[in-house]
Amino acid sequence: MSTFIGNTGLTFDPDSLRARNSSIYDLRDLQIHLIGCGAIGSFTASTLARMGVINFNIFDDDTVTSENIGVQDFTFHQLGMDKTKAVKQNITSINPAANISIKPWRVDENTSSSDFTSVHDNAFFERYQSRGRTPRYKHVFIMAVDSMEARMKIAQSSAFSSGCSLSLNANRDSDKTSYLYDARMGSETFQLYRFPLPLILKDYMSTWYSDEDGDSEPCSARSTSYCSTLAGSMIASEIKKHESGGLGAEKIIFNFPSLLLDSDTDFSSLKRLVS
Helix, strand or coil: CCCEECCCCCEECHHHHHCCCCCCCCCCCEEEEEECCCHHHHHHHHHHHHCCCCEEEEECCCECCHHHCCCCCCCHHHCCCEHHHHHHHHHHHHCCCCEEEEECCCCCCCCCHHHHCCCCCHHHHHHHHHCCCCCCEEEEEEECCCCHHHHHHHHCCCCCCCCCCCCCCCCCECCCCCEEEEEEECCCEEEEEEEECCCCHHHHHCCCCCHHHHCCCCHHHCCCHHHHHHHHHHHHHHHHHHHCCCCCCCEEEEECCCCEEECCCCHHHCHHHCC
């Protein structure tokens, strides 16, 4: 992989991102499909990039505003930018060799599996082959949108529904099961659910509740920077555990005021705390 020259004239080798963790995990073969680039999505993208993830497919139809700066991984220099472009800028500032596809539109019930095709190009694939390893891409989908209504529309799309296979490259993509991570956040509470794909809608519905049952305000209206940062770290950690052969958790709930971390809690008792 090529080296890059930074603003100070020093060179950077992207492989150095793995210098202190190569014995812990290797996420280079992951293909991350990030749906939503707000508080959860922006921090998750930066964390995964620092962990050596190279391939990103990013969706969001929003732009960076002043109120985003305090709770999302953006700076005032990015005000007015499409969030997809700002997240791409963040990722490439960490790893300029990353392969990133940005799609500034909203994923909903009309989204098809063709929107989630791999973003790696032939040159990238051949570089890895020349170094003695053939990547087998594993697709991981992260749902980080700001309402339960939006989540339901995504879950109902043909790209995720039961019986529908994703349009992946059979020669380059892993035959392992792909997963959807659904991340939900309130001001001081975070939930994460993992579902195998194709998505069985009734299983997803067992964790779903309406925005009215949760909170009348969108998630972005009640956020904290520490919960956003934790969310990104926890998602990355769970992906790492699962993709490194660990068990991982199918459900995690964390509450800052009580410092309660629970992966086996009755969902109905906490649903009003988060969106």
